[in-house]
Amino acid sequence: MNQATAMFIICMMIPLIVLMAANILAARSTEDREKSSPFECGFDPKNTARIPFSMRFFLLAIIFIVFDIEIVLLMPIPTMFMTSYSPHILITYTLFIIVLIIGLIHEWNEGSLDWSA
Template identity: 85%
Template sequence: MNQATLMITICMLIPTVVLVAAWVLAARSTEDREKSTPFECGFDPKNTARIPFSLRFFLLAIIFIVFDIEIVLLMPIPTMYMSSYIPQIMVTYIVFIIVLIMGLIHEWNEGSLDWSA
């Protein structure tokens, strides 16, 4: 019974010490000089977070992510084609490439890839 009491005391003491230490450390850092200055990207933390940004840059980043994922999906196709010759793999590959090229042409005609405008 004495050992169980010791274990319960230790199990209660360790989390209490950690919580008190975290509370003391957090109280010290709330008035830190670095936290009141603008951070690395240049946004002022005291003002509103609704600062306008370049929507064209955002759309280009989304297009990059989509085409990057599509390239990752295309990478195993030559290995699959070499390991087993199934005509459906080649047909699927060609259809996927055609859809990618049509998407690229659409983005190009829409002007999403043009930075000069």
């Protein structure tokens, strides 16, 4: 048996062992009294389950997620500059920052960031 086959078998066995151990350790009783109750979260079943939420909060949360992803995209830039300085990296980085600033100005002018209104 060559080394590649042995590594393949090991790479297949380790996840299977972890999955089986997780299933064994996570096994729970299905006859739990609280699991069989219709409302686990404490809501009164006589009232409506739908409650209104603030659309402004939802939009702010979406904006936060978008900017959070953008920060993740900006994180490797200093490492890229340290390893190899290329004008293409600088141009791409500058254009990305310009697009972010334009998006921020648009959201500011639209009023999406104004929480007090």
